[in-house]
Amino acid sequence: MLRLMIGALFALCLATSAQADTAAKQYFGKAAEGSQQKASPYGSYAKGCLAGGVELPETGPRWQAMRLSRNRNWGHPETIEFIERLSKKAAAQPGWKGLYIGDISQPRGGPMLSGHRSHQIGLDIDIWMLPATDLSLSRRERENISSVSLRRNEGAFVNSKWTKAHHEIIKAAASDKATARIFVFPGAKVQMCKDEKGNRAYLRKIRPWWGHHYHFHVRLNCPRGAKGCVDQAAPPKGDGCAEAQQWVNNILNPPPPKPRDPNAPAPKPRRELTLADLPQQCTSVLRSR
Secondary structure (H helix, E strand, C coil): CHHHHHHHHHHHHHHHCCCCCCECHHHHCCCCCCCCCCCEEEEECCEEEEECCEECCCEECCEEECCHHHCCEEECHHHHHHHHHHHHHHHCCCCCCCEEECCCECCCCCCCCCCCCCCCCCCEEEEECCCCCCCCCCHHHHHHCCCCCCEEHHHCEECCCCCHHHHHHHHHHHHCCCEEEEEECHHHHHHHHHHCCCCCHHHHHEEECCCCCCEEEEEECCCCCCCCECCCCCCCCCCCHHHHHHHHHHHHCCCCCCCCCCCCCCCCCCCCCEHHHCCCHHHHHHHCC
16 A cells, blocks of 8 residues: 555656656655566666566575665566576585675666666666675664675785685676676776686676775676667777776876866766656656556
8 A cells, every 4th residue: 555655656746846857866766666567678777767677586595685775676577587597606606605686776777866876777786795605684684784895905906805706706697698797896807817717708798997896796788679778888899808907007006197277167066867867768667556
């Protein structure tokens, strides 16, 4: 009953509020469950929404969803299937029973009330670096437990908590055909480049990015036939190892800052996305029961 009342409230708000001025996150952040529609991602990873989102079960045979109070364990059905596949491979690693899953998307995707600018179409997944050794954590424990950082020297190197299992799990994620790219801190990419002795093709998908030392971020391709979904451009050709090494070099020996034009106007603050910025289908996603 409460969820029906919330749905009715959404419809009222959408009909009466000044949509052009209201941040879209205020609508999508309040959605309690997915829409009763065919599963479809609309727009791009950082400007879109998700119809027919599926909730990742809070606890599965080889995973647990973390930070349940955020209600961000929703994704496209293919995202849920990917987690099931990857968790099987993770559970085969020594000391791992599966995966701890961080943020995916809100029930109807869209901009979030806090945190990510991406994760809007149900195809992004944050996977904790902490080995999942206990899959019976309570809701309270999942709010209070923290992942583990694997970086050293501000991300230039991995630390002693990095293991071969981390390499194999990230490799498995990157080798999956559904994966578009993976974001991880530069030192991890460089370490994987050094350690890989076999087929290196999967390394192309692993991209260095700031942060991402407590978790790695998997981004999936738009599902086949999802006409409203906008794929990110493919990674540059090659294994990307030289680029990652340059990131590390810049961490260890930062280049001098670029000179600033004193007459240049101050940068404008980032504007919040409104419903008018999102694909038209996102309004129907919000209005759907």
